[in-house]
Amino acid sequence: MTYLHLFLAFLQIGAFSFGGGYAAMPLIQEQVVTKHAWLSQAGFADLVTIAEMTPGPIAINAATFVGNQVAGIPGAVVATIGFILPSCIFVTILAWLYQRYRKLALMQGVLKSLRPAVVAMIFAAGLGILITTLFLNGTISFVFGNFQYRALILFLAALVCLRGLKWNPILVMAGCGVAELIAQLALK
Amino acid sequence: MNRAKKLFRIFISTLYLSAFTFGGGYVIVTLLKQKFVDELHWIDDEEMLDMVAIAQSSPGPIAVNGAIVVGYKLAGVPGILAGVLGAVIPPFIILTAISFFYETFKDLFAVQALLKGMKSGVSAVIMSVVWDMGSGIVKSKDWVNIAVMIAAFVVNYFLKVNVIFIILAVAVIGILRTFLQEKRKGGEKA
Numbered sequence: 001m002t003y004l005h006l007f008l009a010f011l012q013i014g015a016f017s018f019g020g021g022y023a024a025m026p027l028i029q030e031q032v033v034t035k036h037a038w039l040s041q042a043g044f045a046d047l048v049t050i051a052e053m054t055p056g057p058i059a060i061n062a063a064t065f066v067g068n069q070v071a072g073i074p075g076a077v078v079a080t081i082g083f084i085l086p087s088c089i090f091v092t093i094l095a096w097l098y099q100r101y102r103k104l105a106l107m108q109g110v111l112k113s114l115r116p117a118v119v120a121m122i123f124a125a126g127l128g129i130l131i132t133t134l135f136l137n138g139t140i141s142f143v144f145g146n147f148q149y150r151a152l153i154l155f156l157a158a159l160v161c162l163r164g165l166k167w168n169p170i171l172v173m174a175g176c177g178v179a180e181l182i183a184q185l186a187l188k
Numbered sequence: 189m190n191r192a193k194k195l196f197r198i199f200i201s202t203l204y205l206s207a208f209t210f211g212g213g214y215v216i217v218t219l220l221k222q223k224f225v226d227e228l229h230w231i232d233d234e235e236m237l238d239m240v241a242i243a244q245s246s247p248g249p250i251a252v253n254g255a256i257v258v259g260y261k262l263a264g265v266p267g268i269l270a271g272v273l274g275a276v277i278p279p280f281i282i283l284t285a286i287s288f289f290y291e292t293f294k295d296l297f298a299v300q301a302l303l304k305g306m307k308s309g310v311s312a313v314i315m316s317v318v319w320d321m322g323s324g325i326v327k328s329k330d331w332v333n334i335a336v337m338i339a340a341f342v343v344n345y346f347l348k349v350n351v352i353f354i355i356l357a358v359a360v361i362g363i364l365r366t367f368l369q370e371k372r373k374g375g376e377k378a
Contacts, residue, residue, distance in 0.1 A: 056279025180305025
């Protein structure tokens with residue numbers, strides 16, 4: 001049953017993630033954290049972090065990681081196949097339609113209308129990750145020990161490096177990791 | 189070139205691209221073009237643009253969709269398999285290894301500290317992407333799109349409405365708008 005659940009969960013993620021890699025993030029969160037509880041919100045934040053630091057699309061990384069955690073390598077295979085299947089079907093149909101009619105206007109019109117919703121949902125998922133990063137217990141409360149002021153400083157510094165100094169995102173993320181490690185070693 | 193050799197070439201190309209591209213699908217589209225248009229001359233420029241449009245219009249990662257559409261064009265269904273396999277194998281192996289190490293090492297001090305710091309960086313990267321995409325929509329002054337963006341956020345974040353329902357609802361709005369625009373265009377012509 002676990003295999004079937006993994007397959008169906010990632011099939012849905014694959015079928016509805018329109019608009020590039022980040023678009024899959026809210027769908028992964030919904031299936032993996034909210035619906036099936038295969039990962040906690042903190043575990044999901046770890047997953048996104050790992051996926052961002054490694055090559056390959058975030059959803060393939062997620063399918064492999066979650067499949068492995070839930071049911072070992074066969075689980076990872078099943079989840080990945082589930083995720084890929086809608087793409088294969090959709091792309092082939094579109095390529096075929098395109099060869100016949102040479103027009104993708106309706107599809108592109110729909111896609112353009114989807115973009116604002118996709119941005120909004122990526123923002124919602126990103127906000128979830130930011131909150132688990134800034135607050136130890138995952139809820140917004142400024143009780144002593146819960147609010148991670150160093151995480152906020154790193155977050156703001158990373159924003160400046162990304163937007164102001166135009167640093168490479170991988171470099172920024174790795175830099176944040178190393179900075180936190182050094183800070184913890186220094187405070188020990 | 190014989191068929192087996194061609195399939196192998198597709199496989200190796202997508203494998204290579206997938207293993208060495210960090211940071212999203214748009215990079216891979218450029219690399220696919222370099223490989224199959226500029227280097228191998230298997231696809232011409234204009235056709236490649238259309239293929240990118242197809243890859244972007246389909247659900248799923250652009251890297252995988254690009255591999256599918258290129259594989260299909262060059263060698264039919266076996267080409268799809270060769271392309272997809274190549275695109276999937278590198279992240280699959282890397283994440284399987286990491287998944288193993290994650291379970292074993294996630295409680296280590298250094299690993300925890302690195303992950304914790306990187307999460308701040310990842311949050312910043314995501315927010316920066318949202319800023320770029322969102323400001324494009326606000327600047328377009330398309331009030332329907334701006335309203336959809338705000339409504340989708342409220343409904344998703346505060347009311348916890350299922351992401352798939354939101355996508356389906358917005359897709360219906362998109363279909364209606366596209367039809368209305370086509371009709372208006374048609375009316376102008378007549």
